[in-house]
Amino acid sequence: MTSSNDIAFRLPRSRRSVPRARALLHAVLGDWGVGQETLDNAELVLSELVTNALRVPTPGDRQVGVRISRSVADGLLRIEVSDAGGGCPEVREPGEDETGGRGLLLVAALAHRWGYETRPAGIGKTVFAELKAPDIVAAPEVREVAAVMVRAGQEVRVWGEWRTVLRVRSEQYAADGPAVVLEFDSGPALRVHAAEPLAVRVEDPCG
Structure with a gap:
């Protein structure tokens, strides 16, 4: 949330x-x-x-x-x-x-x-x-990265909510260059240009 x-x-x-x-x-x-x-x-x-x-x-x-x-x-x-x-x-x-x-x-x-x-x-x-609340967790850091940098296991914000990426594969747009297809733990896959910025949760390494 x-x-x-x-x-x-x-x-x-x-x-x-x-x-x-x-x-x-x-x-x-x-x-x-x-x-x-x-x-x-x-x-x-x-x-x-x-x-x-x-x-x-x-x-x-x-x-x-x-x-x-x-x-x-x-x-x-x-x-x-x-x-x-x-x-x-x-x-x-x-x-x-x-x-x-x-x-x-x-x-x-x-x-x-x-x-x-x-x-x-x-x-x-x-x-x-x-x-x-000793079990409370730290807020993960949110960064914007190019779609081509997203990896399986990361959380990406799409369609107004966070989805966990299960698989990433590359495709070719007809005229616009390389594309990335992200498959999630729920909902449809997302096909975007490889340079499209996406919000990704990054866990705090010190947390």
């Missing part, structure tokens, strides 16, 4: 935003190689933070902001949820007969570190939680 180290999106003030946020998180963390336990914890944390943000009274119809980032060097996953409301988030310990109020208690239990910051621009605050 993405090779960057962070992704940000905005959500409308709707109950449907909670499952939508979880689905987006699941897609991002799957691309980052995060293990199931970390994924489950991250989904719980994000659900609680988004739910709390949706409950906060805000001026107008302000949306909720979400940012997910990773630090491979520190083995940390950071989740941020921003809203335009006031107040300070505090952990509560509800009584046995109370059915709610345990959201931040759960966040505090699952997170390596959590807290909140006032937003430097605009009104409101950002609540963040950092989770230990």
Whole structure:
């Protein structure tokens, strides 16, 4: 889905935003190689933070902001949820007969570190939680190379998504010179001019 180290999106003030946020998180963390336990914890944390943000009274119809980032060097996953409301988030310990109020208690239990910051621009605050993610993987480097340089086993971005190259063979265009045919793990083959630039993922040798 993405090779960057962070992704940000905005959500409308709707109950449907909670499952939508979880689905987006699941897609991002799957691309980052995060293990199931970390994924489950991250989904719980994000659900609680988004739910709390949706409950906060805000001026107008302000949306909720979400940012997910990773630090491979520190083995940390950071989740941020921003809203335009006031107040300070505090952990509560509800009584046995109370059915709610345990959201931040759960966040505090699952997170390596959590807290909140006032937003430097605009009104409101950002609540963040950092989770230990020792299995998180580094973002592969993306380079543009001529099609003739592509090799089997590499990932190439075609038709808006990444495909793994299974086989490369050369052909001759009728008038335009040499061509390259790339066969992928899924979908049709791609025939392009040998000099056509293609985006290729290159794994970090130091990662």
